[in-house]
Amino acid sequence: MSLGVALFGATGSIGDSTLSVIEAYPDRFHLEVVSAHHSVDKLLNIIRRFAPKHVILTDTSQADLLLSRLPHDFKGSVAFGDIALTEAAVASEVDVVMAAIVGGAGLASTWAAVNAGKRVCLANKESLVMAGSLMMADAKRTGAMLLPIDSEHNAMFQCLPEHYRTGEPIAGLRQLILTCSGGPFRTWSGRKMAKASINDAIAHPIWSMGKKISVDSATLMNKGLELIEATHLFQVPESAIEVVIHPESTVHSMVEFTDGSILAQLGSPDMRIPIAHALGFPNRLSIDVERLSLTSLKCLNFEAVDHARFPALTLARQASDAGGDRPIVLNAANEIAVSAFLDGRISFPRITALVSECLNRLPQQPISCLEDVLMVDTLCRQAALDWMQEGT
Ligand code: NAD
Ligand code: MG
Numbered sequence: 001m002s003l004g005v006a007l008f009g010a011t012g013s014i015g016d017s018t019l020s021v022i023e024a025y026p027d028r029f030h031l032e033v034v035s036a037h038h039s040v041d042k043l044l045n046i047i048r049r050f051a052p053k054h055v056i057l058t059d060t061s062q063a064d065l066l067l068s069r070l071p072h073d074f075k076g077s078v079a080f081g082d083i084a085l086t087e088a089a090v091a092s093e094v095d096v097v098m099a100a101i102v103g104g105a106g107l108a109s110t111w112a113a114v115n116a117g118k119r120v121c122l123a124n125k126e127s128l129v130m131a132g133s134l135m136m137a138d139a140k141r142t143g144a145m146l147l148p149i150d151s152e153h154n155a156m157f158q159c160l161p162e163h164y165r166t167g168e169p170i171a172g173l174r175q176l177i178l179t180c181s182g183g184p185f186r187t188w189s190g191r192k193m194a195k196a197s198i199n200d201a202i203a204h205p206i207w208s209m210g211k212k213i214s215v216d217s218a219t220l221m222n223k224g225l226e227l228i229e230a231t232h233l234f235q236v237p238e239s240a241i242e243v244v245i246h247p248e249s250t251v252h253s254m255v256e257f258t259d260g261s262i263l264a265q266l267g268s269p270d271m272r273i274p275i276a277h278a279l280g281f282p283n284r285l286s287i288d289v290e291r292l293s294l295t296s297l298k299c300l301n302f303e304a305v306d307h308a309r310f311p312a313l314t315l316a317r318q319a320s321d322a323g324g325d326r327p328i329v330l331n332a333a334n335e336i337a338v339s340a341f342l343d344g345r346i347s348f349p350r351i352t353a354l355v356s357e358c359l360n361r362l363p364q365q366p367i368s369c370l371e372d373v374l375m376v377d378t379l380c381r382q383a384a385l386d387w388m389q390e391g392t
Contacts, residue, residue: 221316
């Protein structure tokens with residue numbers, strides 16, 4: 001039976017890798033839905049290559065452009081705006097949702113898919129950071145299976161018994177070991193980092209990714225978001241997660257058990273590997289990726305995080321410990337700050353400083369539903385914009 005896939009964020013980096021896995025298995029997967037925000041050219045290429053049944057463009061200002069350029073033989077339907085995402089996420093023809101939108105913009109559609117009990121391949125870590133407790137509870141209620149795409153969480157998941165499902169406690173766990181490449185500034189001094197350019201920050205030494213996650217990898221906020229993501233997926237407190245710098249990015253993460261065993265997952269740094277794992281689960285797909293040559297690797301290095309140069313991880317630990325709305329504030333402030341940095345409006349160190357300022361200045365709000373999450377998100381984005389102007 002061919003599975004109907006809804007690929008949200010089809011024009012991004014994870015979107016590209018997902019399309020390449022799906023293309024290799026035309027009998028097993030078909031594209032029910034693809035979404036893009038505003039890259040019409042890329043979306044048209046996808047339409048020509050895959051003939052998806054349903055196409056969504058969330059940025060409505062590009063609607064006319066897309067409609068005027070649709071191929072004449074395209075037989076699918078087209079919809080516009082965010083609401084089209086949540087509607088598509090619950091459609092009965094959709095078996096699997098690949099949540100590959102970047103940032104909080106991916107929350108509502110991911111949540112809708114969870115509530116409809118879909119298999120959700122989760123790349124959009126921000127949605128779990130913002131609403132992890134609520135979303136995991138909903139997944140338990142609806143039977144939605146959350147399969148991690150983030151390479152680290154996918155690695156941990158692969159190290160667990162086959163019957164293990166995310167959202168359950170892990171039997172015999174001592175700790176999770178989250179590896180981190182260290183990003184482009186691993187060896188830079190604080191003084192040099194203060195002058196880092198946009199190009200410096202997005203030049204990840206190992207992975208080729210979208211701009212937002214590349215900057216997050218440079219501040220190490222990506223690891224902070226991943227830490228919070230892991231607390232929800234694997235039901236552990238942040239204190240049960242150790243972060244280690246591993247510059248080769250070959251060991252994608254590890255799980256340490258109470259008997260002293262540590263299990264690791266290794267592989268080339270290619271996102272098609274976790275994507276193929278999640279799409280095929282519990283079976284293995286066969287994909288054409290560069291094989292890891294252990295003899296040419298020779299050695300693997302591990303080092304401690306320098307928290308003085310990279311304060312983002314400490315902020316994420318504090319936000320995770322405090323719970324409630326703190327992770328939402330951490331994420332919203334970070335999104336505003338990263339976007340301002342990418343626009344050349346603030347310096348690199350100001351990104352984490354602004355996140356810290358928002359966490360200190362915004363009073364805590366209770367969170368009990370999606371509306372609460374969205375309200376805190378909106379308030380924090382506005383506050384971050386205001387305080388950014390004060391500080392510049
Ligand atoms: P990207 O910037 O390359 O692509 C983002 C996608 O989201 C695009 O298709 C874009 O059209 C869409 N999008 C952007 N803004 C939107 C909005 N407001 N509304 C609807 N759609 C919107 O990003 P990426 O690197 O592919 O990352 C996607 C997600 O996967 C992120 O949450 C990231 O943290 C996570 N992730 C990425 C990688 C990677 O290797 N790229 C690895 C692990 C996790
Ligand atoms: Mg990752």
